[in-house]
Amino acid sequence: MGVIKRTWVSITKRKGKSLILLLVVFVIANVIAGAVSVNNASEQLNNVMKGQLGAKARIEQDLSKMGTAVFKPVTAEVAETVAKLTQVKSVDYSIEVGMGSDKVKSYSVDKDYDPDDDEFAFARFSFKGSNSSKPSDFAAGTAQLLEGVMPSTERGSKEIIITKTLAEKNKLKVGDTATFYLGNAVNDVKNRRFDVKEKIPYEFKIVGIYNKASTSSGPDAEYSKEIDANTIYTNLGIATEIDALKANFDYAHDTQRTNETLEQYLSSVTPTYELKSSDDIDSFIAEASKLIDTNGYKITSSKDSFKSVSGSIASMKEISNLILIFGTGAAILILTLVLVLFLRERKHEFGIYQALGEAKVKTTVQVALEVLIIAMLGISLSIYSGNKLAEGLSKQMITTQLATKPEETSNIPGFVPMEEAPLSTVDEAEIAKNFEVSIDSNYIIGLYSLVLGASMVSILISAGYILSLNPREILL
Incomplete structure (x- = not known):
């Protein structure tokens, strides 16, 4: 009997143990699926917010330095000089x-x-x-x-x-x-x-x-x-x-x-620059700062507006990454324990295979196929349920993160700076609207890769038990 046929017979014959292993993988996959969904949704939200906020920068007076130094004004001539930088698409002042x-x-x-x-x-x-x-x-x-x-x-x-x-x-x-x-x-x-x-x-x-x-x-x-x-x-x-x-x-x-x-x-003047790309913001600020008197002026950008929401997004990504790390580690540990327990019950079966001259590697391949087939089924079942679980949890997470967002205050007691309006604005409703947990290729690939990867590591660890078996000691 070939390895593949023997694998299928083993799965169907041991329905109880196969079902237990399927249930373990299903639970683990749901946890990992939820974390993958939140991670992907956070990354997608990150990109959407960057796109909506645009690529803008503005030179404005630094009110925190008012009265501390004499500085040269940003005249129209200075504004046009800065506009000649390669990152600039257009300027308005x-x-x-x-x-x-x-x-x-x-x-x-x-x-x-x-x-x-x-x-x-x-x-x-x-x-x-x-x-x-x-x-x-x-x-x-x-x-x-x-x-x-x-x-x-x-x-x-x-x-x-x-x-x-x-x-x-x-x-x-x-x-x-x-x-x-x-x-x-x-x-x-x-x-x-x-x-x-x-x-x-x-x-x-x-x-x-x-x-x-x-x-x-x-x-x-x-x-x-x-x-x-x-x-x-x-x-x-x-x-x-x-x-x-x-x-x-x-x-x-x-x-x-x-x-x-x-x-x-x-x-x-207070020039506002439309840049070619949001990726150009940092390099523009670095070069433009050399052309203005920074004793009295500063450069703000749409990136500053993004920072007001990026903390919430980063926090959710951090939580999902922690779940992924601990979830994957727990998956390896649990699957390894379950496999070792199941393999110990089958040591006589493996001893007979080896007594008949079958290589230990072939027996290991059979066990690997059994686990991977059941794992594939468990992952497939968790694709939808894990995504729905993540959808409910993530909405609660983002609501909590936005509700606890700290308010910005001045470092000077009793001083309320009358600064320029932000270049771009985004509110909580818009963030929640753009935070979408969906089933896409990245989600499916990530889920299968992590759970199957954890399964393979568990198989390799468990394989040590099979390779340590001595058929004479088992059968005598």
Whole structure:
């Protein structure tokens, strides 16, 4: 009788022991299947989150270093220099300068607001000149153009778009002209106020009206609404021109910052870079950091947003890896014990085979085939059940991990930094939605490899018992 036929007869004849071994493998396979499912789902979630958060980086002021050092601003020229790095796909930035108006009324949350009583009325309106035909707020969808077109990108163009709030308050429409002024003021330290020394008028043509959705909440929501309502978009060229005039005036009249250069009076920009790949983030940060003054600026990236969720994902992967390690070790130990017990009951059978001249290796192959056939059946039965088990446990795990995620706090007591909004955001609902435990090729291959691998190790250990058998001692 051949080894294969003898293997099949042995399995079917010893139904009780075969069923016990099948049950042991089934239980072990379910545990390992659950861990493999969670591991694969965590890895998949990791990749999905990276893709959704994108590959972005931004140069912004490091508020933790404010007041500690004098630093060079990130000007438009610096932003363009950084944009030439090989990792950069595109760059978006704007120059922001304050302007006033004697004719256009600003929006205020204070119903009793009087510009004559406001010493900062000369900079009540925030003019933004973007290097892009579609500034970041519009690209992100937080601002929408309701009427007209975006300002021309041609240098020297004096076109603007204003908010619907300003348009309604001043009865302005697309096609109208509006006059604003650059108010050059000096700080009167003695009287604790700013005195406007000159007003440089600029007449702009309104080419569009837009609306911006509020992105702030809490006590600063109304203040943010006021700032948004008084924000006006214009051409980068004209914004740069106005900013240069202001810088020259301040440089000539400032009696306090005597050790600074003209460049340090220019407005700093906050450029956002779209990178070619998320894999380029680290190398971009390393190279861009050499081109900016890191005494006052830092580089944030979409990778920072990913870190807020990666801890939960890493924790689940760590738990699943521990289950895999201990589960595989337990599988080897349990299967080895079960096999040795079963083989001891069959020592007379093996003694007869060897007395008839059969090689011990052939007997070992038969035992290996018996175990592997039963193991294959046990694994196949556990594919679905193990996956369903993992699905229930993993949902509970991810809910627990997100619920216990620590809140970020400032290291400085009582200090709440007003930093830029994160480049990308992701919430708990989105993480839970993308965490899918499924049956795929990686899951099946991983499950079969681990359980069959554990079975083979158990067989090899148990084979030592067969090889140690002496037919004379058994049969006498």
